[in-house]
Amino acid sequence: MKILQETQQLIKDNIRDYGMYIALFVIMLTFNMMTDGTFMSSRNISNLLDSAGYIAVLAVGMTLVIVIRHIDLSVGYVAGFLGAIAAILLMQQGLSIYLVIPIILALGIIIGLANGFLIAQLGIPAFVASLAGMLIFRGALLKVTEGTGTIIVQNEVFNALGNGFIPSLGMVNARHLLTIIIGVLGVLFFVYSELKTRHDKVKYNFDVISVPIFAVKLTLISLIIAYITWILAGYNGFSWTLMIVLFVTIVYHFISNKTVLGRQIYAVGSNPEAAHLSGINVKKITYLVMGSMSMLAALSGILYTARLQSATTTAGMLFELDAIAAAYVGGVSSAGGVGKVTGAIIGAIVMASLTNGMNLLGVGISYQYMIRGGVLAGAVIFDVLTRKRGK
Numbered sequence: 001m002k003i004l005q006e007t008q009q010l011i012k013d014n015i016r017d018y019g020m021y022i023a024l025f026v027i028m029l030t031f032n033m034m035t036d037g038t039f040m041s042s043r044n045i046s047n048l049l050d051s052a053g054y055i056a057v058l059a060v061g062m063t064l065v066i067v068i069r070h071i072d073l074s075v076g077y078v079a080g081f082l083g084a085i086a087a088i089l090l091m092q093q094g095l096s097i098y099l100v101i102p103i104i105l106a107l108g109i110i111i112g113l114a115n116g117f118l119i120a121q122l123g124i125p126a127f128v129a130s131l132a133g134m135l136i137f138r139g140a141l142l143k144v145t146e147g148t149g150t151i152i153v154q155n156e157v158f159n160a161l162g163n164g165f166i167p168s169l170g171m172v173n174a175r176h177l178l179t180i181i182i183g184v185l186g187v188l189f190f191v192y193s194e195l196k197t198r199h200d201k202v203k204y205n206f207d208v209i210s211v212p213i214f215a216v217k218l219t220l221i222s223l224i225i226a227y228i229t230w231i232l233a234g235y236n237g238f239s240w241t242l243m244i245v246l247f248v249t250i251v252y253h254f255i256s257n258k259t260v261l262g263r264q265i266y267a268v269g270s271n272p273e274a275a276h277l278s279g280i281n282v283k284k285i286t287y288l289v290m291g292s293m294s295m296l297a298a299l300s301g302i303l304y305t306a307r308l309q310s311a312t313t314t315a316g317m318l319f320e321l322d323a324i325a326a327a328y329v330g331g332v333s334s335a336g337g338v339g340k341v342t343g344a345i346i347g348a349i350v351m352a353s354l355t356n357g358m359n360l361l362g363v364g365i366s367y368q369y370m371i372r373g374g375v376l377a378g379a380v381i382f383d384v385l386t387r388k389r390g391k
Helices: 002-013 015-034 042-067 075-091 097-121 126-144 156-163 177-203 211-233 240-258 260-270 272-277 282-308 319-329 341-361 365-390
Strands: 150-152 310-312
Touching (some): 015 341, 042 211, 042 240, 042 319, 075 097, 075 126, 075 150, 075 310, 075 319, 097 126, 097 156, 097 282, 156 240, 156 282, 177 211, 240 260, 240 282, 319 341, 341 365
Antiparallel strands (some): 150 310
C-alpha cells in the first residue's frame, strides 16, 4: 500500500514529465494496433525518427527560448536559407564538407546574436524581431535559389547525414551489431547517471523516491531504450541523423541540468527581474540562447537539405511552428522557467508519430492538421491546468 501511494504521489508530482511519455506510448500502441503491426516495424520506426530529426533539433533550441519567455519565428527560414547556402558552397564553390559545416553553423550563431541584439539591447519584442527575420530569410532563400529553383547536392558524405546509417560491425540474429552495442552502452550510461544523481541527492539530504520505485523507474526506461534499439537494429541500425539528434540532446541536457549556465537560464525564465537583482546578466543569457537557437536552426537546415539531397525554395516552411508545437507538447511552460530538452525530443516524436500513423491509415491532410492542432491545444491546456494546481 505504501509503495502504491508513493507511486501515485510520484506521478502527481511529475505529471508534466510523465504525461508526454504516457501519451507517446498510447499513440504508438493505438497506431500499431490499427495498422496490424506496420507502425512499429523496424523500417517505419527508422523512417519516423529520421523524419523527426530536423524538427527535434529545432525543438531543443526552441525549448530554451520559450523557457526564457521569448519566441523565435525566424528559425524555419533560417534553416532553409542556410541549407541552401550549404548546397551552394558544396556544389557551386567546390568547398569541402568539413569546411562548409563549420561555416554554416557559424553563420547560424551570427544570425542568432543579431536577434539577441534586437531583443536584449534594443528592447524589441522577440515576436516582432523574429517575425522580421522570418520575412528577411524567406526573401533571402528565394534570392539564392533564384533561377535554378532547386539546387541538387551530389556529395555522398553530406547526403549521408540525412539518409545514411552508422557502419555495421557485423550482424547478430539479423540485427545490426554496432547499434546493439550503442544501445547497451546507452542503457549503462543511463543507469550510471541516475544512480549518481540519486547518490548526490542523498549526500546533500535532498528528498528521493524509495528504492523499489527507483528500481521500477530504472527498469522501465532501460527496457524502452533496449526495445527501440532492438527495433532499429532490425533494419539498418542507427542513422546518422539520429546520432546527431542524440548528441545534441545529451549536450543540451547536460548544459541545462548540470551547469551554472543552465541554472541561470531557468532563473531568468522563472523571474527575469529577480534574476537580474541576484547578479545574473539577463542580456548575456538572451544572447546565448538566441545564438544557440539559430545555430541549431543551421544544423536543422543541414539535416533537411541532406535528407532531400537538394535545397528548394520551400525549405523551412512551417518548421518554426512544428518546433514550437514539439516544445509545448514536450512540456515547456508558456509562462517560462519550465521545460526540458528531453521533453522537446519526445514532443517532436509525438507529433511525427501522429503524422506517420495517420499517413499509414490514409487520413486526409485536412483532418491531420486539425488533429495535430487539437493535440497542441491540449498540451497548452494541460500546462495551464497543472500550473494552477501547483498554486
